[in-house]
Amino acid sequence: MEHRPNVLAHIHRELPTELIYEGNPTDPRTLELARVADAQVLVASMSNDAENLSLCFIARERFAVPRTIATINDPRFAWLFGPASTWTWR
Amino acid sequence: MNVIIVGCGRVGAELALILGRGGHDVTVIDHVGSSFSHLDPAYRGRTIEAEPLGEGVLEKAGVREAQALAAVTNSDAVNAVVAHVARTVYGVPNVVTRNYDPRWRVLHEAMGLTAVSSTAWGAQRIEELLERPRLRPSSRPATGRWSSTRWWCRRAGPGGRSPSSSRDSRAPPSRSPAAAGRASPSRTGCWPRGRGARGGADRGRRSPRPPPGGGGLSMRILIAGGGRTGRRSR
Numbered sequence: 001m002e003h004r005p006n007v008l009a010h011i012h013r014e015l016p017t018e019l020i021y022e023g024n025p026t027d028p029r030t031l032e033l034a035r036v037a038d039a040q041v042l043v044a045s046m047s048n049d050a051e052n053l054s055l056c057f058i059a060r061e062r063f064a065v066p067r068t069i070a071t072i073n074d075p076r077f078a079w080l081f082g083p084a085s086t087w088t089w090r
Numbered sequence: 091m092n093v094i095i096v097g098c099g100r101v102g103a104e105l106a107l108i109l110g111r112g113g114h115d116v117t118v119i120d121h122v123g124s125s126f127s128h129l130d131p132a133y134r135g136r137t138i139e140a141e142p143l144g145e146g147v148l149e150k151a152g153v154r155e156a157q158a159l160a161a162v163t164n165s166d167a168v169n170a171v172v173a174h175v176a177r178t179v180y181g182v183p184n185v186v187t188r189n190y191d192p193r194w195r196v197l198h199e200a201m202g203l204t205a206v207s208s209t210a211w212g213a214q215r216i217e218e219l220l221e222r223p224r225l226r227p228s229s230r231p232a233t234g235r236w237s238s239t240r241w242w243c244r245r246a247g248p249g250g251r252s253p254s255s256s257r258d259s260r261a262p263p264s265r266s267p268a269a270a271g272r273a274s275p276s277r278t279g280c281w282p283r284g285r286g287a288r289g290g291a292d293r294g295r296r297s298p299r300p301p302p303g304g305g306g307l308s309m310r311i312l313i314a315g316g317g318r319t320g321r322r323s324r
Contacts, residue, residue, distance in 0.1 A: 028196050050143060057201065058196065061201075074141075076143070076145060077144070
């Protein structure tokens with residue numbers, strides 16, 4: 001899932017079209033379009049750490065994705081993903 | 091009470107001023123120092139220039155002693171994560187978030203947060219005033235402090251369920267004079283009819299038109315400004 005035109009142009013050269021969903025991953029409509037509910041794993045690798053964390057939360061809570069992985073760009077945010085925080089997945 | 095406000099845009103600065111005037115101990119956090127220029131010169135509380143989600147920043151702002159926290163940045167992700175951490179890690183009893191982009195209301199709902207959407211709420215109020223002029227509030231609109239308006243309400247479901255959780259429409263719409271003039275739908279269990287004020291799950295489904303209240307004729311409406319509020323008003 002990607003919405004930035006310059007990045008899209010890049011990944012269209014590397015990946016088959018049917019693997020690319022155009023749209024902002026932080027828009028729930030894009031998640032539905034990409035059938036997130038059918039995914040076994042979701043990788044959140046956007047540049048905004050809070051959005052990555054939120055996307056993983058939504059994927060788990062609303063779309064019942066069993067496994068979510070997020071990248072941490074800013075080390076100052078690392079504590080949010082560690083044992084200090086209590087992200088309870090239902 | 092000790093209150094932490096995360097985000098010092100227009101909403102955060104106004105909130106800081108109101109709470110400060112109310113005698114509360116206010117601390118405002120923003121990661122951009124120039125944002126504090128939004129604060130009124132009369133504001134006497136603390137300001138902290140730091141990334142609100144950075145380790146130890148909330149603690150520096152006194153989150154352990156805070157009775158309330160408002161996350162009002164223009165990022166729904168930051169607001170929701172700050173609020174979630176304040177509630178679950180630090181046990182702040184009263185946490186309110188700002189829902190900036192109505193599409194992201196689902197995030198606040200998934201975390202069980204009390205969210206206020208100035209965008210959806212503002213657009214909906216404007217739409218109501220345009221379509222049904224009889225709903226025009228009787229207060230002085232310039233102050234924005236209060237208004238007295240008649241609302242179309244729906245009773246909360248059995249067991250006092252909140253509007254965000256009662257997505258079924260079992261309870262028929264009913265006129266409730268008791269709810270007139272109250273500002274918060276989550277507090278009253280009522281919410282105005284129409285798009286925008288309801289949860290994300292209702293997005294895209296047009297609610298039934300309200301009974302004729304003064305806006306039966308079609309109008310040509312010009313909206314100056316195509317920002318979030320303007321697009322939502324459409």
